[in-house]
Amino acid sequence: MVAIIKALMRAVNDIHDVFIQKSQGSGFNLTDKQLHFIIIGIIGILIFAGTQMLFKWLAKYSITAISFIYTFTVLLVIVFGIEIEQKITKRGNMEFADIVAGIWGFLYIFIIYLIIRIAVYLIKQYTKKRKVKKL
Incomplete structure (x- = not known):
């Protein structure tokens, strides 16, 4: 690093x-x-x-895509800042692997968010179709 x-x-x-x-x-x-x-x-x-x-x-x-890009960019600045701060203060190790781990953590949790969001969307679509068929 x-x-x-x-x-x-x-x-x-x-x-x-x-x-x-x-x-x-x-x-x-x-x-x-x-x-x-x-x-x-x-x-x-x-x-x-x-x-x-x-x-x-x-x-x-999708506004979600814009929010993702913005969040990802801010997170990159934050994780690089944290690692540089660790190097300057000698309170921790400045490692590129820490940056990668942090970004992967965000991506992993974001994928879970997307799965939940897609599931909710599909459930709403399914219930709308059932309501229309009953009428």
């Missing part, structure tokens, strides 16, 4: 250095804060555009 985070940090730092060199080489004397403002702004709006298209399409079929 630590090796993965260090590799990601190196990649981000290398990309950061390239942006600084390119901005200075092209005559723009942008500060680090200005570069963050521009780059994160662009990345954010691209993510927003993709998310907007995906969620509009999904909304035609």
